Amino acid sequence: MTQISADSSVLTFINVFTVKPENQERLVELLTSATNVSVRYATGFISSSLHRSTDGTKVTMYAQWRSLEDYQAMRDDPKPLPYFQEALTIATFEPGMYKVVKTFEPVKE
């Protein structure tokens, strides 16, 4: 389970991949494999959650890291490269690095 809180010092990466619907499942497999062979073993990796859009055209990874240095060190690992490279033959991606500003809960009336 991933927990989002404005109180934590984590760095959040929200990477949005755009894909043809017929390739969405393959993209999910590739990002899952990259995470399982490499990312989950990386120092400073806290949690990630993979999302598929209901219209089939997007896959978004929401990932939490302890620091930018830890994230960059993972990017130097060659093990996930074949998965990322195949992913980029079927998808484009828009990366984003964030801090959480605030979380909102329902108002109980």
Next chain:
Amino acid sequence: MTQISADSSVLTFINVFTVKPENQERLVELLTSATNVSVRYATGFISSSLHRSTDGTKVTMYAQWRSLEDYQAMRDDPKPLPYFQEALTIATFEPGMYKVVKTFEPVKE
């Protein structure tokens, strides 16, 4: 706190706003106001988390809803419209509606 889990039936909206860095703070204020006057009172709203990119060019709202019908009913509420309308004068936005495929935890070696 927002919790992400593949086991839940929630519908997730990840809306990425692109903005000039000098307008990022104002956009955060507008989305906060829209959430506080309307979204938090809506039936079926579970949680949302607002993120600002460290480079100043993006603001991303990660929001969980019980159903599409609940989300659409909120969109018919006129109260947050002034905030959304001002937001769209300083930002573009790319909406996305998702299901969580999987969450990943670190492997403890």
